Structures are given as structure tokens and as C-alpha cells.
Amino acid sequence: MKNSHRKSTLINFAIAFLIRELLASWTGHPWDFEVWVRVGKHVALGSNPYTILQYDPLISFSPYKEMESIAYPPLAAYLFAASYLIYTSLNICNRFIYYFIIKQSMIFSDLVIGLMVYKYCKSDVAYLLWLYNPFGILISSVWGAIDPISILFLFTSLILLLQGRYFLSGASLGIATAVKGFPMIFLPTIILHSIKEKKHNAVVEMLLGFTSAFIPSIVIPFIINNWSWNGFYNSSIYQVSLPVYGGISPLLVLEYIKEKIPPILHNIISILWLLVILAYYITLIINSRELIDSLLMTTTLFIMSRTFVSEPILLYPIFLAIADYSLHKRTVSLRRAISLSIIGLVNLTANNTLLIRFAAPISIHAFNTDIFLNNTAPMATIRLALREAFALLLFQDMLAIVFDEEPLLYKVSRILRQIKYKTLTGYSLFFVSALTLGLGLDLTVIRMITDWHYVLNNCYFLGWNLLSVYHLYLALFYIAWIVTITALRNGNMIIKVKTFLNLLIIAIFAAGLALPLFQYFRGEQILNGNDLLLIGDLTIDDRMFFVLTMSAISTLPGISGLDKLISKPYFKDRR
Numbered sequence: 213m214k215n216s217h218r219k220s221t222l223i224n225f226a227i228a229f230l231i232r233e234l235l236a237s238w239t240g241h242p243w244d245f246e247v248w249v250r251v252g253k254h255v256a257l258g259s260n261p262y263t264i265l266q267y268d269p270l271i272s273f274s275p276y277k278e279m280e281s282i283a284y285p286p287l288a289a290y291l292f293a294a295s296y297l298i299y300t301s302l303n304i305c306n307r308f309i310y311y312f313i314i315k316q317s318m319i320f321s322d323l324v325i326g327l328m329v330y331k332y333c334k335s336d337v338a339y340l341l342w343l344y345n346p347f348g349i350l351i352s353s354v355w356g357a358i359d360p361i362s363i364l365f366l367f368t369s370l371i372l373l374l375q376g377r378y379f380l381s382g383a384s385l386g387i388a389t390a391v392k393g394f395p396m397i398f399l400p401t402i403i404l405h406s407i408k409e410k411k412h413n414a415v416v417e418m419l420l421g422f423t424s425a426f427i428p429s430i431v432i433p434f435i436i437n438n439w440s441w442n443g444f445y446n447s448s449i450y451q452v453s454l455p456v457y458g459g460i461s462p463l464l465v466l467e468y469i470k471e472k473i474p475p476i477l478h479n480i481i482s483i484l485w486l487l488v489i490l491a492y493y494i495t496l497i498i499n500s501r502e503l504i505d506s507l508l509m510t511t512t513l514f515i516m517s518r519t520f521v522s523e524p525i526l527l528y529p530i531f532l533a534i535a536d537y538s539l540h541k542r543t544v545s546l547r548r549a550i551s552l553s554i555i556g557l558v559n560l561t562a563n564n565t566l567l568i569r570f571a572a573p574i575s576i577h578a579f580n581t582d583i584f585l586n587n588t589a590p591m592a593t594i595r596l597a598l599r600e601a602f603a604l605l606l607f608q609d610m611l612a613i614v615f616d617e618e619p620l621l622y623k624v625s626r627i628l629r630q631i632k633y634k635t636l637t638g639y640s641l642f643f644v645s646a647l648t649l650g651l652g653l654d655l656t657v658i659r660m661i662t663d664w665h666y667v668l669n670n671c672y673f674l675g676w677n678l679l680s681v682y683h684l685y686l687a688l689f690y691i692a693w694i695v696t697i698t699a700l701r702n703g704n705m706i707i708k709v710k711t712f713l714n715l716l717i718i719a720i721f722a723a724g725l726a727l728p729l730f731q732y733f734r735g736e737q738i739l740n741g742n743d744l745l746l747i748g749d750l751t752i753d754d755r756m757f758f759v760l761t762m763s764a765i766s767t768l769p770g771i772s773g774l775d776k777l778i779s780k781p782y783f784k785d786r787r
Contacts (some may be wrong), residue, residue: 221330221339225323228343232319232353237312241564242572242579245356246274248314249307251282252292256300261289262443271307273573283447285426286433287390288358291317311573315353321360322352325531328367333538341549342534347557348527354570357524362392363531370504370535373402378414382421389422390429394525397489401510404496405503459521460559462607465600465763466519468756485518504539508532512613515606523563526556526606529613544618548609551619555606562598590728590739593755597724597762604766620769627772642697642715646690646722654730657682668745680747690719706774713771717764724761727754 240246249272250265265279282288292314299310323343330339342348352360365388372381385402388395399422406414434441457467463481466473473481492513496506511528515521530552537545561567569582585591609620618626661667667678676684698712728738731754736742739758743751 221336224340224343225327228326229319229323232322232349235349235353236315236319237308238574239354239356239570240273240311240573241355241357242274242569242582243276243279245311245314245573246272246276247279247282248292248356248358249273249310250279251289252296252310252314254281255289255293256296258437260437260439260443261286262439262447270305271310273307273311274579275576281443281447284358284392285390285430286444287387287429288392290433291358291361291391308573311356315356318352318356318358318360321364322348325360325364325367328364328371329534329538332371333535335538337546338534338538338549341546341553342531345530345553347530347553347560350557350560350567350570351524351527354567355524357522358392359394359524359527362388362395363527364388365391366395366398366528367531367535373414373418373503376414378411378417379421382418382423383425384421385418386422386425386427387429390426394528397510397514398507400493401496401506402503404493405501405506408496408500457519459563460515460523460526460556460603460606461518461521462516462600462603463519464603465596465756465759468596468753468759482519485514488513488517502540504532504536508536508613512610516610516614523556523560526552526559529610530556544616547619547622548613551609551621552606554621555602555609559599559602559606562595562602565595589737589741589755593739593758596755597759600759600763601766604763605769608766608770617773623773624769627769639714639718643718643722646719647726650686650690650723651726651729653686654726655733658734676748679745683745683747691716694719710771710774713774714768717767717771720761720764724758724764727758727761
């Protein structure tokens with residue numbers, strides 16, 4: 213029986229290995245992986261990686277003439293340089309071989325993490341979830357992200373910490389941070405946990421180990437190669453305060469209006485993640501938490517509050533949720549890992565244009581299609597609306613971690629199983645009615661107007677023009693309709709409130725969907741950045757209106773769980 217289980221484990225490992233290797237040579241992120249490709253040759257030839265990278269026809273697959281370089285410590289650059297040196301030593305002039313070699317460190321790390329889960333956590337479920345996780349496979353062997361390397365050393369650090377080998381644990385965490393700076397946020401969490409456990413010797417040894425690995429990995433390359441520090445400084449500042457919004461951040465909707473955000477408010481939003489993380493460290497001084505749980509909370513709060521978060525960062529909470537399940541057999545942790553993986557995969561697909569861009573190494577058409585869809589109306593706005601909606605769903609899943617609640621997908625699944633067919637039909641009919649009546653009324657009224665000067669320039673009510681009053685009456689009509697349905701609904705106050713909010717969100721969603729249909733039937737350009745007059749002097753970009761109204765649908769899972777939200781005690785001490 214034992215031999216049979218070992219054989220099954222090896223077969224699963226071999227299949228997972230084969231899947232990753234088959235995807236390695238011909239896929240890649242057209243920006244991130246292209247940077248790795250250029251940096252590898254650049255550094256192998258003795259140059260400073262922190263500079264502008266030029267297009268190289270021998271190895272490049274993205275047609276960008278110039279690209280900004282890595283925003284990480286130089287260890288990653290040396291890793292890519294080693295890949296290039298191995299490639300040139302083979303005397304095979306084929307850039308796909310180079311891509312394949314670069315990805316081996318990511319794939320190797322990804323698979324070793326799975327083996328370590330199997331060895332140290334004794335969980336077949338966790339092992340298989342990591343090996344066959346589509347999100348993880350896409351990140352390591354398709355995207356070509358370096359996060360699996362960093363997670364491998366983070367995992368090693370945690371194992372060494374549990375074994376009481378504190379110096380080596382700190383050194384391993386230092387290497388993880390030297391590969392990609394993100395794991396730095398875990399060091400205070402681990403230190404504060406050790407202090408609460410009264411392991412002061414662990415704190416000292418951890419800090420010595422961390423600095424002995426991390427600091428030299430940065431300083432030595434600059435001293436030996438006489439590199440300028442300006443490029444590294446600029447990349448580090450960029451990581452702390454970003455001028456953009458996007459990725460899987462719930463704040464990505466601000467990308468459309470960032471020019472209108474006051475500089476001081478923009479700066480506050482940009483460092484929001486730092487303030488949130490510092491506040492969490494303070495709570496760790498007061499309250500005790502299990503270490504893995506604390507690390508999961510740290511990375512969750514980071515993702516929730518940062519203006520830009522790249523999809524590969526989601527591998528960290530997935531890994532920590534799997535580790536928590538493996539160590540403590542908490543079913544909710546396994547469900548969290550599954551829910552985060554699925555929602556992360558949906559976000560990854562929406563953010564990367566149905567994954568078309570990852571075929572860029574073998575098809576310039578894939579690259580051009582991705583650029584066209586991302587920057588052409590109305591596809592760009594529709595894509596942003598989907599991205600924002602999915603990012604908000606991920607945000608809700610993160611909130612479930614913060615408040616120790618049921619993961620989002622399991623909550624939605626439970627709600628759908630419990631919901632009655634009659635109720636679902638009623639909501640569907642309301643949506644169809646709201647969309648049809650609103651669109652039909654708009655088209656009819658607009659076509660009936662013969663004097664737009666009178667409509668827009670003459671005060672009619674409260675100093676508003678007739679179009680503003682029409683919008684007000686239309687909104688009041690929908691609200692009155694929803695209030696009437698809610699009042700006639702059987703049930704207690706919570707049920708009535710949930711019904712009201714559900715219908716309101718559905719009406720908002722219908723209004724947003726009606727906009728491009730209205731523009732289409734009117735023969736206008738769809739979602740092209742025109743201002744919409746709402747009420748009085750209040751206007752909104754039609755793209756922003758569409759994005760916000762489409763994103764509203766993502767709040768329905770939260771509304772459905774409103775009764776549990778109200779009755780649940782928060783900020784409890786999870787020991």
C-alpha cells in the first residue's frame with residue numbers, strides 16, 4: 213500500500229512537471245517576461261540591470277523599442293544572466309530555448325514547493341491542489357513570474373523556524389526578499405510573533421540571518437561591478453508609491469480619473485497599503501495569532517489596500533492557505549485556497565485579455581490583438597468593467613479572510629442552493645423589466661424631443677433643466693417600484709433590506725447595460741469617453757458610468773450574506 217501511494221505521488225509529480233514544461237518555451241508575459249529576457253543578456257555581458265533596456269532582435273519577442281528594467285534586488289538579474297550564459301554555452305541560436313531555460317528556475321521552485329507540502333505537511337489534498345492548480349501553473353510556466361522562487365525560500369524559512377533553526381530561517385527569508393522584495397512584509401510579522409512567544413533569541417538570530425543574506429545580495433553586486441545606485445533607488449521608490457492603479461487591486465477603477473485626483477490625496481492613496489500594514493503590526497503587539505494565520509492576514513491586507521497589485525502576488529495567500537490547512541486541517545483554509553485560486557484565475561483571464569497575450573512569443577498577431585483590444589473603444593471599457601467587477605469579488609474573498617468567514621465561492625454556492633426558483637425567477641424578471649422599460653423609455657423620450665435648446669437651457673425644477681428632471685423622475689420611479697416590491701415582500705426586516713438592496717443593484721446594473729445599447733440604437737459611438745449629464749451640473753464620463761454600474765453586480769454576494777454579517781462578532785482573537 214505504501215509503495216502504491218509513493219508510485220501515485222511520483223506519477224502526479226511527473227504529470228505536473230510535463231504540463232509545465234510543455235508550456236514553458238512558447239509562452240510569456242509580453243512585458244514582465246520580455247524584461248527578464250533582455251536583463252539576462254544585458255547583465256551577462258557585464259552591464260548594470262537598472263537602466264533602460266533596448267530591443268534585441270536575437271532574443272526579444274515584444275516589439276517595445278525601450279523598456280524599463282527590473283524593480284527587484286539584483287539577485288533576480290543574476291538568475292536571468294545565468295540562464296543566458298547557459299543558453300549561449302549550448303551554441304544553439306534559438307530564442308525559444310532561451311525562454312525555456314529562463315523558466316526552469318520558476319518551474320523547479322513551483323514543483324519543489326509541492327514536494328515540500330507533501331513531505332512536511334503530510335497532506336495529499338494540499339499537495340495535489342498545488343501541483344494541479346491552473347492559476348499556479350499559469351503564473352510559473354506561462355507568465356514566467358519569479359514569485360514561485362520567492363515562495364520556495366519563504367516556505368523553507370517557515371520550516372526552519374518551526375525546527376528552531378532561527379539564523380537559517382532568517383537567511384532563507386532574506387534570500388526570498390532578495391529575489392523579490394515583497395516578502396519583506398513578512399519579517400515584522402515573524403519577529404512580532406517570536407516576541408509574543410518570548411523567543412528573544414529567535415528574534416536576534418532571525419534578524420542576523422536575514423541581514424546576512426539580504427544586505428550582501430544587494431551591496432556586493434554594486435561594489436564589485438561599480439554600478440550606479442540611481443536606477444536601483446528609483447525602482448525601489450516606484451515600488452513604494454505607484455502612480456498607477458490596476459492589476460487585481462479594487463482601486464483600479466481610479467485609473468480613469470487619476471488626473472482629477474488632488475496630488476495630496478493621490479499620495480495618501482498610494483501609501484494606504486503601508487499604513488494598513490503598520491496598523492496590523494500594532495494589532496499583533498496586542499493580540500496573539502497563529503503564525504501562518506498572521507502571515508496570511510499580512511499579505512491579504514497588502515493586496516486589499518494597494519493601488520496596483522500584480523496577479524502573481526495572489527500565489528502567496530494561496531500558498532499560506534494551503535499551508536494552514538496542511539498544518540491544522542482547517543477545512544475553511546482549504547476552501548480559501550480553492551476559492552482564491554478560482555477567483556484569481558478569473559481575474560488573470562480578464563486582466564490578460566483571455567490569456568491571448570501569453571502567446572506573444574510565437575505570434576506577433578497575439579501581441580497586436582491584445583494591444584488593440586486593451587486600447588480600443590468600447591472593448592477597453594468593457595474589459596475594465598469586467599476587471600473591476602472581478603477585483604471586487606476578490607476583495608470580498610479577502611474580507612472573508614480578514615473576518616474569518618466562509619470563502620466567497622462557497623458562500624455563493626450555498627446561497628444558490630438555498631435560493632428558491634420562484635425568487636430567482638422574480639429577480640430575473642425584474643432585471644429584464646428594468647432594462648427593457650428604462651431603455652425603451654429613454655429611446656422614446658429622446659426621439660420625441662424637438663427642441664433640445666429648451667430642454668437643456670431652461671430651468672424647470674429646482675434650477676435644473678428638463679433633462680435633469682427627467683433623470684430624477686426616472687430614478688424616483690425605479691426606487692418607488694423597488695420600495696413597493698420590498699414592502700409587499702414577506703419576511704422580517706433583514707429579508708426586506710436584502711430584497712431592497714438586491715433589486716437596487718440589479719436596477720443599477722440594468723441602467724449600465726442599457727447605456728451602450730442606447731448609444732448603439734442611436735447610432736452613436738459606444739463608450740467613447742463622452743460626458744453624460746446626470747442631474748444639474750453633475751456629469752460623468754460614459755466609460756466611468758459603465759464601469760461603476762457593471763461593477764455594482766459584484767456586491768450581490770455580500771448583500772446575500774448581510775444577516776450573517778450583522779450577527780457576527782468581528783475582530784475576535786483567533787488563537
